[in-house]
Amino acid sequence: MLRFAPSPTGDMHIGDLRVALFNYIVSKQRNEDLIVRIQDLDKEKNVEGKDEEILALLSLFGIEYTQVIYQSESVRYHSAMALELIHEKKAFSCFCSPEWLEKRREEAKESKKAYSYDDACRNLPDELVIDNMSPFTIRLNRPDEAIIVNDAIKGKVSFKPDAVDSFVIMSQDKTPTYNFACAVDDMLSDISLVIRSEEHMSNTPKQDHIRASLGYDKKVEYVHLPIIKEDDSFSVKWLLEEGFLPAAISNYLISIGNKPPLEIFDTKDAIEWFSLDNISKSPVRFSIDSLREINKKHLKNMDATELSRYVGFADANIGELAKVYLEEASTTKELKAKIEPIFAVKEIPQEFTDAAQAMTKTIKGAPFFEEYDDFKNYIMKESGLDGKNFSKVLRFLLSGAENGPDIALVYKYLKNYIGEIVK
RNA sequence: GGCCCCGUCGUCUAGCGGUUAGGAUCCAUGGUUUUCAUCCAUGUUACAGGAGUUCAAUUCUCCUCGGGGUCACCA
Incomplete structure (x- = not known):
């Protein structure tokens, strides 16, 4: 089982779409289901309707999934598991105030050290915990040994216990934190492979550690995609509005940082040859110009x-x-x-007004010509125009522009519409 | 700053111990095109630096420098 887990907090970004595309392709290749999990834990940041919008975009891009899960609906499972961890002494209640922790973080920053929780509340006597009426969070005990993440692209990456930290799994308001909810949900959904963006790399040992603490043996495979470097931030919606084809956007997003056997393809083709082994380790550059080229080729086809x-x-x-x-x-x-x-009313430059009038009259009185050369010869002869007065004016009348493609080609496809164009 | 990744023409990249270091794009030049553009041909340009391993390093190791990611009671 694979999953795509977007948060409904803003417009879908090209990076999100790329992750979705890769998950979809690999799910097809492995013949496993793909589920969509809406990460809607942060009520403040959720944007009304974004979940529906994301789902609609997935459909538009041909990404099929078997199920949609809203993370907020499984909070009771998250709480139950946190409780279990507390009972087993694998997690503890932490009464440190956010302000105090913030101070600790700043101190760490000033002394140029990596911040890590000092485990002050880890061994609090039971009676102190019971009697304490202050709000608290639940932290998972940091691991005893380094955690090795075996990433399909980056290889084996080691994280020391301090890097994993005794991190918070349940916040003061009793909602699970991202890493906890994510790790538990992946476990409950029996996810076998997670393909996500590189920025999640440091979350991975935390999530592995959560499942290990819960006694879950199955190893989840991970693939962290190199980040996309962009000069501006591009949302999928914006690209669509700009007139880029979904097929071209998919084509491009699958191509970058990859070794596609051909330049132009559709997602179905990619299922045939796509391999995670070919994904580059370096960050990839999103180039709108390259996308334009690919879009052009899709339009041509x-x-x-x-x-x-x-x-x-x-x-x-x-x-x-x-x-x-x-x-x-x-x-x-x-x-x-x-x-x-x-097809609009043409605006002719002053200097050609007379010529345009004469030519319009001639064209209106002209019979239908199959070939451009015949049409041209007739107009030239009947109107008596030549040189710039002929070529420029004809172009203006037929295309409404000063420059453009070969006018003979334009005529070829427009000859049936001459009456509508030259008015 | 700690930890973790990455470093090939201006740009995007191929390369996985022995290559004339390849392609695309940009740029320059020439040609086609009664316009702008397109298109075709030709050409310039790269292994970040320094040690090591090796008969041989772009390729392996280490250091320096440079770029990125991450270090939340956000996802």
């Missing part, structure tokens, strides 16, 4: 009629025309901005 829908039509000719415009546009949004002016 798209069915013409389907493509035309993205720019507001339902006609293969417009789809083909859009492909011609791909030489200067990379997203559906940009294509739309190129196609729309063609």
